[in-house]
Amino acid sequence: NAGVTQTPKFQVLKTGQSMTLQCAQDMNHNSMYWYRQDPGMGLRLIYYSASEGTTDKGEVPNGYNVSRLNKREFSLRLESAAPSQTSVYFCASRPRSGGTLYEQYFGPGTRLTVT
Amino acid sequence: AQSVTQLDSQVPVFEEAPVELRCNYSSSVSVYLFWYVQYPNQGLQLLLKYLSGSTLVKGINGFEAEFNKSQTSFHLRKPSVHISDTAEYFCAVSDPGGNDYKLSFGAGTTVTVRA
Numbered sequence: 001n002a003g004v005t006q007t008p009k010f011q012v013l014k015t016g017q018s019m020t021l022q023c024a025q026d027m028n029h030n031s032m033y034w035y036r037q038d039p040g041m042g043l044r045l046i047y048y049s050a051s052e053g054t055t056d057k058g059e060v061p062n063g064y065n066v067s068r069l070n071k072r073e074f075s076l077r078l079e080s081a082a083p084s085q086t087s088v089y090f091c092a093s094r095p096r097s098g099g100t101l102y103e104q105y106f107g108p109g110t111r112l113t114v115t
Numbered sequence: 116a117q118s119v120t121q122l123d124s125q126v127p128v129f130e131e132a133p134v135e136l137r138c139n140y141s142s143s144v145s146v147y148l149f150w151y152v153q154y155p156n157q158g159l160q161l162l163l164k165y166l167s168g169s170t171l172v173k174g175i176n177g178f179e180a181e182f183n184k185s186q187t188s189f190h191l192r193k194p195s196v197h198i199s200d201t202a203e204y205f206c207a208v209s210d211p212g213g214n215d216y217k218l219s220f221g222a223g224t225t226v227t228v229r230a
Contacts, residue, residue: 004158031215040124042205042220043159050215058217090158094216102147102166102209102216106158 001026004107006091012113013081021076021110023091030096032074033058033104034066036087043090049074051096081114088112117142117208121221128196129229136191136224138206147209148189149218150180154202162204165189176200201228 007022025032030051035043035058045058049068063085065077074093078085088111092104118141128134140146147166151159163174170182180191189206206221 033217040222042119042121042222043218044220045217048215048217056215092159103149103161103164104218106151106160108158 003027004091004093004105006089006107006110008110009108010111012115013078014115015082017081018077018079019081019112020078021089021091021112022073023075023107024073025091025093025105026072027093027095027105028071029093029105030071031094032068033092033094034064034074034076035090035092036060036085037090037109038087046076046089078112081112083114086112086114117146117210117219119206119208119219119221121204121206121224123224124222125225125227127227127229130198131195133192133194134196134200134226136204136206136226138189138191138221140187140189140206140208140219142187142208142210144210147216148180148182149207149209150174150178150189150191151205151207152176152202153205153223159205162191196226196228198228198230200226202226 004025033048034046047066049055052071091107094104120139122137149164150162165182173179203223207218209216
């Protein structure tokens with residue numbers, strides 16, 4: 001199993017450009033999450049999806065949109081990038097049952113710089 | 116949302132010395148507690164978790180943590196660290212009352228192990 005994969009690994013955007021960060025998991029998990037990580041602030045939840053077809057806002061949703069394309073894939077879109085969105089973005093997934101019900105599994109991250 | 120405080124942002128430690136990373140959370144109601152580790156340029160990996168039962172929880176790589184409900188703390192310890200333990204460590208809390216088990220993270224503690 002590849003676990004949680006994210007593309008791209010690195011990206012540089014100019015202010016105002018748009019892009020989509022891709023996330024996929026092969027563990028048959030129902031829930032998926034997008035976080036951003038900034039120095040001294042830990043990880044903050046941007047959006048999450050409890051199941052295919054549903055999405056909900058997290059702590060810092062402004063400037064982002066998400067799509068739960070199917071059970072495996074959960075994408076994050078920046079419509080008009082701003083320097084404040086420079087960050088490392090992590091995708092995570094979680095099963096809805098079983099012994100690891102409460103654990104989130106993280107991807108390797110996407111390092112985004114907006115100039 | 117839960118608030119998580121990691122009391123030390125940086126912890127330098129010599130190899131084979133013990134280390135303790137402190138974590139306090141805001142809520143006095145039942146919570147699930149986690150410690151994650153992030154090695155340089157990687158995603159987050161679960162070290163250990165507390166869901167219920169024994170207050171002393173053992174995790175991977177020789178780490179353990181103690182849950183103290185009265186002090187709302189979940190401190191992480193390792194009796195003897197290795198150079199390979201150099202990483203950032205995150206404490207996280209999940210509220211079991213909801214169905215989504217969203218995680219609230221602390222700001223992180225960077226552990227640097229020196230020879």
